[in-house]
Amino acid sequence: MLEIKNLQAGIEDKPILKGIDLSVNAGEVHAIMGPNGSGKSTLASVLAGRDGYDVTGGEVLLQDDDLLDLAPEERAREGVFLAFQYPVEIPGVNSAYFLRSAVNEIRKHRGEEELDAMNFLKAVKAKMKELGLSEDFLKRPVNAGFSGGEKKRNEILQMAMLNPKLAVLDETDSGLDIDALRIVADGVNRLKGLDNAQVVITHYQRLLDYIVPDFVHVLYDGRIIKSGDKTLAHELEEKGYDWLIRDAA
Amino acid sequence: MSAHTDTIDEFVASEYKYGFVTDIESESLDPGLNEDVVRFISAKKNEPEWLLEWRLKALRHFEKMENPTWPHVKYPPVDFQEISYYSAPKKKGDGPKSLDEVDPKLLETYEKLGVPLHERARLAGVAVDAVFDSESIGTTFKEDLAKAGVIFCSISEAVQEHPELVKKYIGKVVPYTDNFYAALNSAVFSDGSFVYIPKGTRCPMELSTYFRINAANTGQFERTLIVAEESSHVSYLEGCTAPMRDENQLHAAVVELVALDNAEIKYSTVQNWYPGDEEGRGGIYNFVTKRGICKTNAKISWTQVETGSAITWKYPSVILQGDNSIGEFYSVALTNKAQQADTGTKMVHIGKNTRSTIVSKGISAGKGQNSYRGLVQVGKKATNARNFSQCDSLLIGDKCGAHTFPYIEAKNPSASIEHEATTSKIGEDQIFYCNQRGLEPQDAVNMIVNGFCKEVFRELPMEFAVEAQKLLDVSLEGSVG
Ligand SMILES: Nc1ncnc2c1ncn2[C@@H]1O[C@H](COP(=O)(O)OP(=O)(O)OP(=O)(O)O)[C@@H](O)[C@H]1O
Ligand SMILES: [Mg+2]
Numbered sequence: 001m002l003e004i005k006n007l008q009a010g011i012e013d014k015p016i017l018k019g020i021d022l023s024v025n026a027g028e029v030h031a032i033m034g035p036n037g038s039g040k041s042t043l044a045s046v047l048a049g050r051d052g053y054d055v056t057g058g059e060v061l062l063q064d065d066d067l068l069d070l071a072p073e074e075r076a077r078e079g080v081f082l083a084f085q086y087p088v089e090i091p092g093v094n095s096a097y098f099l100r101s102a103v104n105e106i107r108k109h110r111g112e113e114e115l116d117a118m119n120f121l122k123a124v125k126a127k128m129k130e131l132g133l134s135e136d137f138l139k140r141p142v143n144a145g146f147s148g149g150e151k152k153r154n155e156i157l158q159m160a161m162l163n164p165k166l167a168v169l170d171e172t173d174s175g176l177d178i179d180a181l182r183i184v185a186d187g188v189n190r191l192k193g194l195d196n197a198q199v200v201i202t203h204y205q206r207l208l209d210y211i212v213p214d215f216v217h218v219l220y221d222g223r224i225i226k227s228g229d230k231t232l233a234h235e236l237e238e239k240g241y242d243w244l245i246r247d248a249a
Numbered sequence: 250m251s252a253h254t255d256t257i258d259e260f261v262a263s264e265y266k267y268g269f270v271t272d273i274e275s276e277s278l279d280p281g282l283n284e285d286v287v288r289f290i291s292a293k294k295n296e297p298e299w300l301l302e303w304r305l306k307a308l309r310h311f312e313k314m315e316n317p318t319w320p321h322v323k324y325p326p327v328d329f330q331e332i333s334y335y336s337a338p339k340k341k342g343d344g345p346k347s348l349d350e351v352d353p354k355l356l357e358t359y360e361k362l363g364v365p366l367h368e369r370a371r372l373a374g375v376a377v378d379a380v381f382d383s384e385s386i387g388t389t390f391k392e393d394l395a396k397a398g399v400i401f402c403s404i405s406e407a408v409q410e411h412p413e414l415v416k417k418y419i420g421k422v423v424p425y426t427d428n429f430y431a432a433l434n435s436a437v438f439s440d441g442s443f444v445y446i447p448k449g450t451r452c453p454m455e456l457s458t459y460f461r462i463n464a465a466n467t468g469q470f471e472r473t474l475i476v477a478e479e480s481s482h483v484s485y486l487e488g489c490t491a492p493m494r495d496e497n498q499l500h501a502a503v504v505e506l507v508a509l510d511n512a513e514i515k516y517s518t519v520q521n522w523y524p525g526d527e528e529g530r531g532g533i534y535n536f537v538t539k540r541g542i543c544k545t546n547a548k549i550s551w552t553q554v555e556t557g558s559a560i561t562w563k564y565p566s567v568i569l570q571g572d573n574s575i576g577e578f579y580s581v582a583l584t585n586k587a588q589q590a591d592t593g594t595k596m597v598h599i600g601k602n603t604r605s606t607i608v609s610k611g612i613s614a615g616k617g618q619n620s621y622r623g624l625v626q627v628g629k630k631a632t633n634a635r636n637f638s639q640c641d642s643l644l645i646g647d648k649c650g651a652h653t654f655p656y657i658e659a660k661n662p663s664a665s666i667e668h669e670a671t672t673s674k675i676g677e678d679q680i681f682y683c684n685q686r687g688l689e690p691q692d693a694v695n696m697i698v699n700g701f702c703k704e705v706f707r708e709l710p711m712e713f714a715v716e717a718q719k720l721l722d723v724s725l726e727g728s729v730g
Binding site: 048049050051071072073076077081082084087088089090091092093094097098099101102105106109141158162 | 673676677678679681682683684685686687688689690692696697700701703
């Protein structure tokens with residue numbers, strides 16, 4: 001599904017990703033962990049096509065398409081979804097309207113009929129119920145004045161509605177209370193299928209009790225320095241990163 | 250990295266849809282301003298002596314005045330002798346008696362502008378007066394309106410048919426001494442619309458005037474007068490476009506509204522004059538005086554969506570003379586490319602329990618400069634006057650500017666005046682967030698801008714709210730790279 005080969009990227013001549021190799025198959029969940037500043041969000045941003053990053057080497061294939069050639073909105077329509085570490089507020093733009101526009105752009109791209117307001121509302125309300133979200137969300141401007149946890153839950157709602165092939169969740173668990181954590185995990189688990197994949201960036205083993213990863217990778221200084229199965233996360237929880245960093249050095 | 254890394258401060262030209270010129274034979278005065286010009290215009294329109302006298306007094310007053318320099322706009326001085334003060338499509342014989350006899354080229358022009366005038370294609374429920382350069386070429390639905398006692402015609406026609414009404418009200422809300430451009434307009438105004446709603450009447454349809462400047466080197470000086478008798482109601486909308494030309498053209502209108510006891514006037518403007526190009530070449534100078542007066546319990550509401558003009562300079566105002574009267578001002582002003590706008594309102598509270606609301610939304614993109622200038626004045630006798638003002642600015646890119654100049658003068662201690670102001674910027678992170686959900690950058694900007702303006706769009710008559718939204722989208726085209 002996703003093939004990252006020797007990906008190198010930076011900002012303004014400062015190298016951040018220094019050769020990442022990662023291959024994610026359909027049906028898999030990968031967790032990416034690693035100390036602050038190691039390049040996790042940068043990887044997510046480069047995958048989504050955020051402006052300002054220079055890719056200096058390597059390639060990224062999504063189902064054999066060269067992802068780096070596409071504009072951010074084209075990547076989104078191809079099925080790449082990024083749950084932001086810091087979801088952006090868009091005052092004045094109604095959440096329901098925003099989400100319907102997004103859903104319809106993606107449906108259009110897939111050759112599906114656009115949803116009218118009625119059908120959209122039906123669909124979104126059903127999803128909200130599944131995720132235990134309050135319907136007030138829809139009436140409010142996108143993320144404006146949302147609490148940290150609400151913003152994260154809103155990301156999950158959007159993900160559920162857009163039904164991506166590849167979802168990258170950047171610290172969606174940070175700042176969540178225990179109930180919200182369950183909602184987020186639930187959202188990811190419901191999405192999980194044989195034809196899609198999830199990459200979950202997190203600092204905490206806690207999330208991985210709910211979303212059980214097939215692989216765990218440790219990113220340090222722009223490289224994946226260790227990969228393993230879910231037991232690696234437990235090991236990191238106990239021992240921290242020092243032992244790995246020392247090994248890598 | 251991919252080729253999609255352009256940022257939002259990269260601006261490209263968007264096309265002005267209404268920039269065509271109608272090739273029609275016109276009768277124009279040579280450029281220049283003097284008594285003879287005023288006499289010519291007055292004679293052309295077969296005006297009574299009192300109106301000519303009034304025009305001449307205005308001209309003499311104008312000649313003693315100086316062009317004001319306080320607005321926050323920059324432009325080379327206007328040479329008033331270089332402008333032609335009269336241009337009208339040449340008429341064959343006596344001129345058309347009805348719209349069916351109007352030159353098909355003119356009808357075609359309005360059709361292209363989306364304002365069909367002929368019987369079969371007219372906008373349902375909207376009566377239109379079409380003003381082309383200095384002349385009104387026709388008014389639709391006149392007979393239907395007459396049945397309700399409503400007069401809707403060009404001001405020239407009103408001078409002939411209803412001189413007593415014109416004489417009673419013209420220049421009463423905006424006297425020719427009011428300001429430089431009001432004096433100029435009073436001297437040389439050519440056409441405009443006249444509306445009279447009789448006592449207790451609710452105007453059965455929307456009234457609308459469509460102003461089109463076509464001829465080169467010509468100023469358009471229209472004069473509009475709306476009188477709503479006691480307990481009457483009217484909703485009026487004006488729209489404006491002009492061809493693309495490299496020279497600047499002057500549009501200096503005066504609009505006067507009179508709302509008698511318990512009457513209500515809703516006046517909406519969708520202004521889309523040619524804005525000029527990126528370098529600030531060409532475009533209309535839109536220097537307009539708009540003012541209304543409210544008697545007891547009356548209400549005047551101005552709603553404007555200003556997307557065109559090289560320079561916009563206007564302050565639709567309400568004099569709240571009667572007790573319990575209400576004034577409202579809802580405005581969206583957009584400046585893109587090299588456009589400049591200095592716009593806002595004046596709310597003058599004179600009567601007791603008078604209330605005013607101001608909602609101003611300024612959007613700046615490109616190298617646009619957008620200023621809000623508002624005055625809230627509460628007189629000594631205006632017990633319990635209340636005002637609420639909200640002025641929001643939205644910036645797109647970092648070469649544009651937004652400025653706010655609120656003035657408050659309260660002479661009655663019971664007055665309550667609230668002012669809120671915000672400035673925000675469409676951030677790259679907002680656009681990226683939208684892109685990440687599958688939306689095009691331009692759609693993202695449009696969505697954010699429309700969200701920003703919705704409190705104002707809500708105030709427009711239904712038929713035009715969608716139009717205004719589209720217009721804003723078009724005006725912002727190319728505002729993202
Ligand atoms: N816009 C930027 N300008 C300069 N440096 C940047 C920028 N964005 C990220 N960096 C740097 O790149 C490195 C990686 O940052 P990144 O946000 O990817 O880390 P992270 O692994 O997500 O960290 P955290 O766990 O704290 O979220 C850091 O050293 C950071 O300071
Ligand atoms: Mg991060």
